[in-house]
Amino acid sequence: MIRAEGLSKTFRRYEREPGVLGSLRTLFSRRHTTVTAVDEVSFEVSAGTRVAYLGANGAGKSTTVKLLTGVTTPTSGRCTVDGIEPYRERVRNSGNIGVVFGHRSQLWWDLSVPDSFRILKHIYDIDEAAYRRNLSLFRDVLDIDALGNTPIRELSLGQRMRAEIAASLLHTPAVVFWDEPTIGLDLVLKEAVRALANQINREHGTTIFLTSHDISDISAICDQVLVVDQGRIVHQGTLAALLRTARHRAVHFDHRGDESPGQVAARIEEALTGTSVSIDDQRRVTISFPVDRLTAREVLTWVLHRFDVTDCFAPEPDLQTVLREIYGGRQPARSTAE
Ligand SMILES: Nc1ncnc2c1ncn2[C@@H]1O[C@H](COP(=O)(O)OP(=O)(O)O)[C@@H](O)[C@H]1O
Ligand SMILES: [Mg+2]
Structure with a gap:
């Protein structure tokens, strides 16, 4: 129904120099960058x-x-x-x-x-x-x-x-x-x-x-x-x-105890290499772990043995996480100066 074959679209973006003199100069030099908005995209729907x-x-x-x-x-x-x-x-x-x-x-x-x-x-x-x-x-x-x-x-x-x-x-x-x-x-x-x-x-x-x-x-x-x-x-x-391509998953748990959030996080991250821990205002602990090193079962078992756990769960990876992994921290569009 929908087909794209090597579909590309580039835009020219003209650079503006500041000030009146600058804009005059821009008029004559027409320096521009090429923005590749769509880059040889092929797909079929x-x-x-x-x-x-x-x-x-x-x-x-x-x-x-x-x-x-x-x-x-x-x-x-x-x-x-x-x-x-x-x-x-x-x-x-x-x-x-x-x-x-x-x-x-x-x-x-x-x-x-x-x-x-x-x-x-x-x-x-x-x-x-x-x-x-x-x-x-x-x-x-x-x-x-x-x-x-x-x-x-x-x-x-x-x-x-x-x-x-x-x-x-x-x-x-x-x-x-x-x-x-x-x-x-x-x-x-x-x-x-x-x-x-x-x-x-x-x-x-x-x-x-x-x-x-x-x-x-x-x-x-x-x-x-x-x-x-x-x-x-x-x-x-x-x-x-x-x-299923998610490289990270999460385990969440609530617990009783008087350790500070900082101490809890440090203890987990030290014992379970590759994890990162965040703790919210309600003291709910989230452990993000790499799936190539740990399983949800291993993380949960470790947690259950070391904390007085009142609730815990390991949700399926969500789209947000996967997308963040794919394009986290990248520059938006490629542009090349000409
Ligand atoms: N008319 C245009 N002129 C110049 N650059 C454009 C124009 N439209 C889009 N762009 C650039 O192309 C890139 C892709 O834009 P866009 O398709 O709107 O992205 P998205 O919808 O994914 O946010 C961006 O860098 C944007 O600034
Ligand atoms: Mg858009």
Whole structure:
């Protein structure tokens, strides 16, 4: 359904020198750096998949979504969505896709939500029954009626996002590209959006391509993940397989005793090499350990023998931990001075 082959996008960033003289000099010298936002990315997403596109800030996620939705053209390589090259056939492609850019509105600022939806109904030539069915779904899930006739520009971010999400689904597209769709939404609405994504995927086989800073969105919606680092794909597969690549796991425990947190941490780190210990305000101890050296069972056994433990558990590795391991502390995008 979605295919990228050696897809690249570079930007020129012109350097500005400070001051009036500086900006004059900039005009003539045009010194620039080349930012590689997307670096020969290749992947394939089959129809009906719910895929998360993951990466640190500046990793090239939004640029990839812009390429896949035809907002921008690649510097080299190509991509297709349902066989169509988006930047060559924007109009034909737009009938197949629904798009939300959390940081940029897709809707008309001066129009109200009902007016915008009526226009979209005409643009996409949505039949009356399907239109009514979708509106009633969005009414239930996203409470869009509550947005009334207010122009979009006057809506809060969360209100606008509800309208954007509904608009992206109005024509029951085969693929949705949601770039940060839950920013500004409260917890209840986030959950509603997650449920909605799963519902449309189940009922219509909709392919979902999602980026989000909220790890819970990913776990709740996606079964596949593409991890991009410095513009390149570094992991592609199921979410479960990604979680199994974790190099660290954690054991948490509560205990009785009068040792200071510093003493507790020092004692553990000294005895169990490679671990790092943190202790919160409630005196809950977290031991992070490398999986190539220790098992959760070994750590728990050691702890149970040395502390008066009142509670302990060893959770499965979480996405946050794994992602931190993959792109922790790296520079966002590669740039080379020219
Ligand atoms: N229009 C642009 N002009 C110049 N640089 C850009 C432009 N859009 C994105 N970039 C740069 O490309 C890199 C990737 O950006 P982006 O795709 O927005 O990353 P992400 O969405 O993963 O945070 C960043 O270094 C960003 O500054
Ligand atoms: Mg982005």
